[in-house]
Amino acid sequence: MPIKLTDQTWNDEIGNAEGIALVDVWAPWCGPCLVVGPIVEEIAKEYAGRAKVGKLNADENSKPSEYGITGIPTLLFFKDGQLVDKIVGAVPKQTITDKLDYYLSGVVAQS
Numbered sequence: 732m733p734i735k736l737t738d739q740t741w742n743d744e745i746g747n748a749e750g751i752a753l754v755d756v757w758a759p760w761c762g763p764c765l766v767v768g769p770i771v772e773e774i775a776k777e778y779a780g781r782a783k784v785g786k787l788n789a790d791e792n793s794k795p796s797e798y799g800i801t802g803i804p805t806l807l808f809f810k811d812g813q814l815v816d817k818i819v820g821a822v823p824k825q826t827i828t829d830k831l832d833y834y835l836s837g838v839v840a841q842s
Contacts, residue, residue: 733775734785738792744785745809751834752783752809753827756800758790763821764804770824771806774831782831810834 734744736754745752755771757764768786775784789795789803798807798814808816808830816830 733771734783736785736787736792736794738794741787741792741794744783746812748783748809749811750783751781751831752785753778753831754807754809755784755786756789756795756798756803756805756807757786758788758803760790761803766821767804767806770827773824774827777828778831781835808834 733755734740736744745754753771753774755764755767757768759765771784771786778784787794789800795803795805798805798817802819804819804821806818806822806827807814808818815834818826818830
């Protein structure tokens with residue numbers, strides 16, 4: 732299961748964390764978010780031990796505004812606490828896992 736993230740847990744779980752992390756920024760009223768949600772849950776299971784996967788409710792937390800998020804779902808990719816990439820909107824699982832695999836391969840940032 733993905734980690735439930737909040738403004739209070741952000742630094743411990745993402746901001747100060749080492750390795751690769753995927754954060755699903757969502758809201759319960761967002762139709763496309765409900766499509767992406769189960770995909771993110773599958774990815775959390777498949778990438779357990781290799782990448783941290785979390786979900787952040789945009790309605791309950793202010794952290795999305797710090798990253799300039801204006802549309803949801805937004806998937807944020809972090810390496811060692813630094814934002815390296817993002818995907819806005821509902822996308823196929825393969826699109827998400829391709830990016831995760833790319834960053835897990837040791838690349839610092841996508842050019």
